[in-house]
Amino acid sequence: MQRTRVGSRRSRAQWDLVVLALIVGLGAGLGAIAFRWLIRTFTWLFSGHQDYAAAGRAAHPHLPWLGPWFVLLAPVAGGLLYGPLVQRFAEEARGHGVPEVMYAVALRGGRIAPRVSVVKALASALCMGSGGSVGREGPIVQIGSALGSALGGVLKVPESRMRMLVACGAAGGIAATFNAPLAGVFFAMELILRDFAVESFGAVVISSVTASVVGRAAFGDTAFLALPAFHVDNLVQYLLFAVLGVAAGVVGLGFTRVLYLVEDACDWAWRGPEWLRPAAGGLLLGGVLLALPEMYGVGYPALENAVEGRYLIGFVLLLLVGKVLATSLTIGIGGSGGVFAPSLFIGAMTGTAFGILVHHLSPAMGGNAGAYGLVGMGAAFAGAARAPITAVVVLFELTGEYSIILPMMLAIVLATLTSRALSRDTIYTLKLRRRGIDLDQAHHDSPFAAVSAGHVMEPLPTPLPADTPLPQAADSLALSGHGALPVTDCEGRYHGVVTARAVAEALAVARTDLSQSPVTVEDLTEVPQAVTDGTPLSAALHALVTADGTGLPVLDHGSGKPVGWLTHQAVLGVTATNGMWSRPIR
Incomplete structure (x- = not known):
């Protein structure tokens, strides 16, 4: 065709x-x-x-x-x-x-x-x-x-x-x-x-x-951490994992607070040129590394050792505090690196310490401390970043153990809820808010946030029947000025749109190869991304930008029949009315 x-x-x-x-x-x-x-x-x-x-x-x-x-x-x-x-x-x-x-x-x-x-x-x-x-x-x-x-x-x-x-x-x-x-x-x-x-x-x-x-x-096809397999031994442990989720959420939020407190302290203390700040602060970081060499770099070996039960609870807690301090200091002096891995490390120490404590109190009920360490990793990251789906998926890819998914999901959701209840920001958005940038407010301030396509659509141009011959369709498209028109069947059901470009190219081909040319607009009908009268304008705009022609049909959200036409001019009217021209992107 x-x-x-x-x-x-x-x-x-x-x-x-x-x-x-x-x-x-x-x-x-x-x-x-x-x-x-x-x-x-x-x-x-x-x-x-x-x-x-x-x-x-x-x-x-x-x-x-x-x-x-x-x-x-x-x-x-x-x-x-x-x-x-x-x-x-x-x-x-x-x-x-x-x-x-x-x-x-x-x-x-x-x-x-x-x-x-x-x-x-x-x-x-x-x-x-x-x-x-x-x-x-x-x-x-x-x-x-x-x-x-x-x-x-x-x-x-x-x-x-x-x-x-x-x-x-x-x-x-x-x-x-x-x-x-x-x-x-x-x-x-x-x-x-x-x-x-x-x-x-x-x-x-x-x-x-x-x-x-x-x-x-x-x-190679190996996870970035080599962790042993763990599983839940009895149903009572779910209650313990729930407690761990709340605790890890608090720890993750605490890590966020300490990170920016240390950064503020470094900003207050440093009075020299910025390019020299990492070197001067490096002496303090070096002191931490001398006391706890396990903090050097990412620290995955220490994380693996803790989860595998090679450390006592006192040293695990020391590693927890040390990581919070070392990471905060690295960022505070002007260093460059991520906080995702440190939050996993901090969560692993929190969970492992919790698991060791539970095991000492009730060996039969507590189970393996390493399982708490794994769950703590995801929960602390969820508490810091408030990204529960990512946290669950990361831990599943690390372990490949489906048996630990349920307690992990429970702890991560509770950590996220705890963090949300105690703080508006995450470890990522707080950095922006400190600069006066509120991503959520920026979204709500958009002129498209509360506007639907149905509010700005123009009258629907006369649709073309699906059996319209191409020469007649070309005349209709030329008179419409839209560059595209909706196509319906004999019962008024929406089939899609036909564009002036498609018709023109087909007619050009028809002059040289009559055997392969279509005879009606039905053969050239395209189905663009659906936009209904209830679609938010922010979503409809994306469909409009990627569509051919100068507009798109707006469909009734119930019947699916075209009820209006969305154009770039209609969107520009919304932006001009809401003062977008006075807000250039910097």
Whole structure:
């Protein structure tokens, strides 16, 4: 049929998005490989070990005369390198990264400076390699998002698609660096885009899967943490997991508060140039690392040891306090790295300590302390980030144990509710609110927030019957001025739209190949994304931007029949009425 030859703009747009998601996923996967290589390289250069958190108080192999005291100087040396780098080329690379991406998606149309990916990779790798007690997820989210934004900028895609590409980069980075494709998808949807639109979800999944395949080719098909299998021994433990969920939610919220209190203290105390701040503060961080070398870098070896029951409760609590302090100090002095992994670490220590205590009080009822450690990981992250779906998926991908899903979901939901009851902000949104940026309020302030397509639609142009010959359809389209018209059957049922472009191309083909040309508009009918009279204008706008012609039919939400016509002019009328012109994006 001619539809195959002519095609539709919407179909091409969808396939274009698939290709772009694949490219972003590939780039994010390769970026994750390079980023992890940089971390390993700098860790070896600064400490002489693959992961100093597992080496105890060992000396640097190339500086044996310093003994373990070299850790006092490692953060200073790292700060002297990444401090000027961030200050000179990309100040947004400072900190944990995710809030900057959330801000770019919500208020800057997804625009992120391309240089951020390079600066963030180098700065974060230097910070973690020299002892910074932060995680990989913040940097890789910012790196992948910057790659997606750069690709969208080169191709000059619309803002709605730019946001999707940014989310694709974030999902791909998480999937590749942690070998957790599902976690990448839900992290991007729940925290970056903050919605679950079908088209966005599909693109993010494609990117995440692509990046995960690339990551597995380089790192193997293993989870980023090697944790033993645990299960629930008796039903009474569900009550204990519920208590743990509330406690971990409080701990996660406490981590958020301490993080920004320490940052405020560092801002108050430092009076020198910003580029020197990481090096000067590195002396304090080095002191923490000298006392607790398990805090060096991400600290996964200590996390695994705690969950496997190799530490006593006193040392577990010491590691909990030490991680909160070390991560807060790393961010406060101007370091670069994520807070996702530290929140998992803090949750694991909280859960393990809780499990050890329960086991001492009632060995028969308490069960294995490691199971509480696993659940505590997800609950503390949920309490800090308030992203329960991501928390559940991450822990499931870590363990692969379905038997622990139910207590995990119970604890994570209670942790989220506890955090929400005690605080308005998350560990990510609080950073933005401190700058005067309220993402939720920005959404509600949008002129589209309380407006539906039915409120702004124009009168429906006369539909074309499905059996209309093409020459007659061409005349109707030329007179309408819309570039597209709705198509109905003999009973008035909606079939889709036919565009002037499709008819013109079909008539041109008909002059040279009469045997393959369609004879009615039914053969050229396209079905755009459905917009009903109750669809919020913010959602209808996306369908309008990706549609051919100058408008879309608005359907009755009950009968599905076209009742109006949505145009760009109608949307512009809403923006002008609500003063959008006076609010440029900065």
